Amino acid sequence: MTKRFRFLPIATFLGFAFLYIPIIVLVVFSFNKSKLVTVWGGFSTHWYGELLQDPQILGAAWISLRIAFISASLALVLGTLAAFVLTRLGRFWFKPMLSGMTAAPLVMPEVITGLSLLLLFVAMESMFGWPAGRGFTTIVIAHTTFCLAYVAVVVQSRLSDIDESIEEAARDLGAKPVRVFFDITLPTIAPALMSGWLLSFTLSLDDLVIASFVSGPGASTLPMVIFSKVRLGVSPEINALASLMIGVVALGVGLAAWQLLKSPRTKPVE
Numbered sequence: 001m002t003k004r005f006r007f008l009p010i011a012t013f014l015g016f017a018f019l020y021i022p023i024i025v026l027v028v029f030s031f032n033k034s035k036l037v038t039v040w041g042g043f044s045t046h047w048y049g050e051l052l053q054d055p056q057i058l059g060a061a062w063i064s065l066r067i068a069f070i071s072a073s074l075a076l077v078l079g080t081l082a083a084f085v086l087t088r089l090g091r092f093w094f095k096p097m098l099s100g101m102t103a104a105p106l107v108m109p110e111v112i113t114g115l116s117l118l119l120l121f122v123a124m125e126s127m128f129g130w131p132a133g134r135g136f137t138t139i140v141i142a143h144t145t146f147c148l149a150y151v152a153v154v155v156q157s158r159l160s161d162i163d164e165s166i167e168e169a170a171r172d173l174g175a176k177p178v179r180v181f182f183d184i185t186l187p188t189i190a191p192a193l194m195s196g197w198l199l200s201f202t203l204s205l206d207d208l209v210i211a212s213f214v215s216g217p218g219a220s221t222l223p224m225v226i227f228s229k230v231r232l233g234v235s236p237e238i239n240a241l242a243s244l245m246i247g248v249v250a251l252g253v254g255l256a257a258w259q260l261l262k263s264p265r266t267k268p269v270e
Helices: 003-029 046-052 055-088 095-107 110-128 136-161 164-172 177-206 209-214 222-230 236-262
Strands: none
Touching: 003 236, 046 236, 055 095, 055 136, 055 177, 055 222, 095 136, 110 136, 110 209, 136 177, 136 209, 164 177, 177 222, 209 222, 222 236
């Protein structure tokens, strides 16, 4: 075995170890009986019970889930409409500008996005009286704004791969555009829609920077609460919360892998 082929497995192992050993340590210490997160005091599930009785964390988690669900749903609708406009309407004079504005949140720093949205909300409140203060509504608007860009990119790539002759054949046979969309286009792009929604939900649930700019009293999301607690020192409750989130993600990935293995595979035609 040459040096090159010896280096590749070693580098791969070190890379995965760098990524996953801290996560494993975090999960192990979530069962630590001691209040000191770096000193092992015995096995205990005490901090999971304390976590489930913490009203601040539970309230922040409920707010984050509601914001993520609403933002992802709105971003799905708006992003899909933007993808259809960019893909199916042909050439029009402001298409390059619309394409750039749709993709801008993908590369825009979150600090700039959060600051610009904050200034926009302040200006709107002074001019129209809405939104009155910063809170749940402003976070939803902000998250929808940057999540729709991800939905538009995912759906646009799928629409570009669809053979439009199938839709044209359906219209030639007398099907109305609405019927063509629901019977042909929608089932074809359904995986992209689900991917875009899940991506938007994850991004909204994970966001800290933008939510910190546009939030107000009584609208603290879960990342904001975790960040405020970690600044005072990592507590065993945070380890327990992170372990639960890791467990949910691992369960979702496992179910997706199981479904993928369970689904029948089509054999290539010879």
